Amino acid sequence: MLAEAFAKDDPLYQHILPDETTRLRVLNIFFHRYIEMLYPYSDLLTTSTNYEAVALVFHSERQTGTLIANLNYTKQIGLAIIKCLPICRMIGVRGFFRGLSILRSMSSLWLSMFGDQKYLHLDMLAVQERYRGQGYVSKIMKPLLAECREKNALCTLETQTPSNLPIYEHYQFRTVKVIPLPNSTLEQYCMACAPDSAE
Numbered sequence: 158m159l160a161e162a163f164a165k166d167d168p169l170y171q172h173i174l175p176d177e178t179t180r181l182r183v184l185n186i187f188f189h190r191y192i193e194m195l196y197p198y199s200d201l202l203t204t205s206t207n208y209e210a211v212a213l214v215f216h217s218e219r220q221t222g223t224l225i226a227n228l229n230y231t232k233q234i235g236l237a238i239i240k241c242l243p244i245c246r247m248i249g250v251r252g253f254f255r256g257l258s259i260l261r262s263m264s265s266l267w268l269s270m271f272g273d274q275k276y277l278h279l280d281m282l283a284v285q286e287r288y289r290g291q292g293y294v295s296k297i298m299k300p301l302l303a304e305c306r307e308k309n310a311l312c313t314l315e316t317q318t319p320s321n322l323p324i325y326e327h328y329q330f331r332t333v334k335v336i337p338l339p340n341s342t343l344e345q346y347c348m349a350c351a352p353d354s355a356e
Contacts (some may be wrong), residue, residue, distance in 0.1 A: 160184035162283035167180050171195040173256045194237035210293035247299040267334050267347045279314035298328050305352045312350040
């Protein structure tokens, strides 16, 4: 479901993979490996067993920051990249490394600006097309923001879709940084919501 939603609507993945059919096939592999890599540090949230909306939320406190933890995390990234190598058959080696380079420039490295402050990062959020406009974003956001208040943690996210900004602003997120994608009109909007301002 995540791959379908992002293949259809996300401008970053449209930029990386202009062909829609190839994009869906690549994202099916990529998201499987990405979620597998982040699983020990994240929660996968859904609204029900019908998966009307699905979100991947990274918990900063699960990534302890010790040398061994950092090495293990780096190892997981390396393994995920290796497991994604079959994508080269679809887009070529050059296309694969171009995609990795773009994803790296549009990554979550900006989160380091918060130092040791605890955060929950809304890494991905997708609502199936037939359920959009029916309140399913709220069914993910309200419990997530309640957890942030309970843990006194920031809630963070990024989007490359300008039309998403008012949705997140409704939940008291504010843009704290804008990262332009080189050689493109795309921008990544980095947003944060303080626990005391979360609805």
